[in-house]
Amino acid sequence: MDLETGLQDRSxxxxxxxxxxxxxxxxxxxxxxxxxxxxxxxxxxxxxxxEDWFGEALGIDYHEMIGPRRIGLGYVSAAADFSRPGFMxxxxxxxxxxxxxxxxxxxxxxxxxxxxxxxLRARLVIVTTSLETHTSIPLPDDLRHALEHYQENxx
Amino acid sequence: MDLETGLQDRSxxxxxxxxxxxxxxxxxxxxxxxxxxxxxxxxxxxxxxxEDWFGEALGIDYHEMIGPRRIGLGYVSAAADFSRPGFMxxxxxxxxxxxxxxxxxxxxxxxxxxxxxxxLRARLVIVTTSLETHTSIPLPDDLRHALEHYQENxx
Amino acid sequence: MDLETGLQDRSxxxxxxxxxxxxxxxxxxxxxxxxxxxxxxxxxxxxxxxEDWFGEALGIDYHEMIGPRRIGLGYVSAAADFSRPGFMxxxxxxxxxxxxxxxxxxxxxxxxxxxxxxxLRARLVIVTTSLETHTSIPLPDDLRHALEHYQENxx
Amino acid sequence: MDLETGLQDRSxxxxxxxxxxxxxxxxxxxxxxxxxxxxxxxxxxxxxxxEDWFGEALGIDYHEMIGPRRIGLGYVSAAADFSRPGFMxxxxxxxxxxxxxxxxxxxxxxxxxxxxxxxLRARLVIVTTSLETHTSIPLPDDLRHALEHYQENxx
Numbered sequence: 001m002d003l004e005t006g007l008q009d010r011s012x013x014x015x016x017x018x019x020x021x022x023x024x025x026x027x028x029x030x031x032x033x034x035x036x037x038x039x040x041x042x043x044x045x046x047x048x049x050x051e052d053w054f055g056e057a058l059g060i061d062y063h064e065m066i067g068p069r070r071i072g073l074g075y076v077s078a079a080a081d082f083s084r085p086g087f088m089x090x091x092x093x094x095x096x097x098x099x100x101x102x103x104x105x106x107x108x109x110x111x112x113x114x115x116x117x118x119x120l121r122a123r124l125v126i127v128t129t130s131l132e133t134h135t136s137i138p139l140p141d142d143l144r145h146a147l148e149h150y151q152e153n154x155x
Numbered sequence: 156m157d158l159e160t161g162l163q164d165r166s167x168x169x170x171x172x173x174x175x176x177x178x179x180x181x182x183x184x185x186x187x188x189x190x191x192x193x194x195x196x197x198x199x200x201x202x203x204x205x206e207d208w209f210g211e212a213l214g215i216d217y218h219e220m221i222g223p224r225r226i227g228l229g230y231v232s233a234a235a236d237f238s239r240p241g242f243m244x245x246x247x248x249x250x251x252x253x254x255x256x257x258x259x260x261x262x263x264x265x266x267x268x269x270x271x272x273x274x275l276r277a278r279l280v281i282v283t284t285s286l287e288t289h290t291s292i293p294l295p296d297d298l299r300h301a302l303e304h305y306q307e308n309x310x
Numbered sequence: 311m312d313l314e315t316g317l318q319d320r321s322x323x324x325x326x327x328x329x330x331x332x333x334x335x336x337x338x339x340x341x342x343x344x345x346x347x348x349x350x351x352x353x354x355x356x357x358x359x360x361e362d363w364f365g366e367a368l369g370i371d372y373h374e375m376i377g378p379r380r381i382g383l384g385y386v387s388a389a390a391d392f393s394r395p396g397f398m399x400x401x402x403x404x405x406x407x408x409x410x411x412x413x414x415x416x417x418x419x420x421x422x423x424x425x426x427x428x429x430l431r432a433r434l435v436i437v438t439t440s441l442e443t444h445t446s447i448p449l450p451d452d453l454r455h456a457l458e459h460y461q462e463n464x465x
Numbered sequence: 466m467d468l469e470t471g472l473q474d475r476s477x478x479x480x481x482x483x484x485x486x487x488x489x490x491x492x493x494x495x496x497x498x499x500x501x502x503x504x505x506x507x508x509x510x511x512x513x514x515x516e517d518w519f520g521e522a523l524g525i526d527y528h529e530m531i532g533p534r535r536i537g538l539g540y541v542s543a544a545a546d547f548s549r550p551g552f553m554x555x556x557x558x559x560x561x562x563x564x565x566x567x568x569x570x571x572x573x574x575x576x577x578x579x580x581x582x583x584x585l586r587a588r589l590v591i592v593t594t595s596l597e598t599h600t601s602i603p604l605p606d607d608l609r610h611a612l613e614h615y616q617e618n619x620x
Contacts, residue, residue: 027516028531029348029509033221033341033398034286035532039230040202040339043195044494051492063554066188066493067500075194079234085289088343089528131189134240182361183376184354184503188496188553190377195494199339206337218399221338222345243498244373343531344596349540350512353505376498385504389544395599441499444550 015111016154019095020057026090037086049094058146072129080122090114098151104136170266171309174250175212181245192241201265204249213301227284235277245269253306259291325421326464329405330367336400347396356420359404368456382439390432400424408461414446480576481619484560485522491555502551511575514559523611537594545587555579563616569601
């Protein structure tokens with residue numbers, strides 16, 4: 001692929017050994033008529049990675065947060081660099097790094113690799129909101145503590 | 156929404172008066188259980204905007220490019236800042252700016268507004284590829300000329 | 311395509327001259343690696359047709375129904391026969407027929423054609439629900455009257 | 466939900482003990498502003514179930530079929546009855562039954578349950594096609610044999 005671009009290449013953090021990882025299978029329906037993963041679908045897959053990471057690495061139920069707790073986990077920013085195309089039948093190993101824990105938001109970096117080759121790197125900035133008012137609210141304590149714990153553990 | 160973030164806010168270009176615009180209706184299926192447009196779906200909608208812009212503003216048939224001409228229009232990078240949530244029933248006015256015309260790639264900025272309020276700003280970097288080899292190829296001449304013409308016309 | 315199948319072929323009603331119609335453009339992202347519209351995406355497109363039909367033919371705001379009125383328009387059944395593949399760049403003319411108006415549900419038939427050739431025929435059974443309890447509720451009066459009016463008008 | 470409908474209820478086969486099963490987690494992005502799984506997304510999830518069933522139960526690589534072998538697995542018909550809404554965080558147990566093996570097509574029934582409660586039942590008719598001509602071709606021998614073997618094994 002073209003190397004003229006790659007907005008985040010320089011600034012993305014290295015992937016720590018102890019970052020949580022999950023395997024994402026690439027399906028027929030993730031791909032487009034060009035035969036490769038449709039870029040918008042990657043963002044959808046990334047949200048699935050974040051959901052599983054909440055439950056498995058942070059010990060926080062993503063769906064309970066949105067549902068009973070009425071706390072939104074909205075994106076204020078999402079960016080990805082696609083280094084190599086993904087194909088049907090691939091299994092992408094996705095790892096999550098916490099880049100920043102703010103007052104009302106968190107920044108994540110997700111790396112996706114096929115074997116050892118980087119397929120994409122994404123930066124996702126999530127804001128916690130009230131689902132009644134759609135305005136930002138401070139990160140709930142359990143989420144903040146879990147994020148801090150995860151971040152320390154990765155170092 | 157949280158203002159701690161907004162990666163591209165400072166660097167995004169102003170929207171020229173004469174940029175091509177289209178209206179995108181926000182549907183039920185674009186929205187998530189939080190009641191707002193699902194972020195991944197925005198990228199899908201943006202691809203639709205780019206398709207229509209190819210045909211209407213550049214005079215180049217997007218589907219003919221992918222189909223008979225076997226030239227891929229893949230994304231090497233996609234980034235968006237979401238300033239305000241989008242809701243079912245909204246009509247977002249989307250405008251396309253050409254930021255950069257490279258040898259094998261082009262960088263676009265898309266602004267989406269509801270009335271005069273910015274909803275999102277995206278930067279999309281598209282590379283032209285051979286759909287046989289999935290490697291980058293120089294922008295075809297008709298696309299390069301159309302992009303240059305559009306860019307001049309906007310100024 | 312294979313003619314061994316076609317569950318609804320015999321039972322689907324003819325398309326009345328005066329049925330409401332809308333054009334649906336087929337996009338790159340609607341298609342799969344086989345180069346034709348992905349079948350699941352058709353159902354999504356059909357929901358968009360139903361949304362527009364509510365507003366334009368019935369005079370009822372679909373989004374207001376789901377949002378402020380908290381009345382769900384859920385599917386209890388959805389079925390489609392795909393007669394011909396759809397391709398990028400197609401414009402499908404979709405027409406809506408009301409098949410049945412029940413106490414708590416309505417059955418629609420949607421026909422999609424490219425030029426005069428049938429691409430798909432779908433039967434959608436929608437139930438009105440309370441979005442608080444997710445149980446069925448009688449069709450609201452304005453919807454029932456609009457459906458009856460539409461059905462008469464088509465004959 | 467409304468019981469006025471349910472097209473396939475009477476004709477759908479019972480689920481054999483020995484049918485292949487898989488668990489499908491319901492994600493945030495599968496759900497709509499009504500807070501339940503969006504009906505079109507179910508069809509997408511069902512395609513994923515079919516993909517995994519090909520590999521795990523039939524021993525045939527779905528992606529190799531579409532890709533190198535250039536054999537399409539298109540839908541001529543897809544129908545589902547939705548008995549209960551699905552929610553974020555659900556895990557649906559999906560089982561696949563072969564209903565009919567034709568010359569150029571196969572009919573499957575998929576049952577999805579949450580605990581022991583039926584959530585949906587779908588009938589999918591898949592036709593094998595040449596991806597060069599988009600016309601039907603006889604089921605390849607390995608697929609036919611695997612289907613017959615699976616069907617016998619279930620009884």
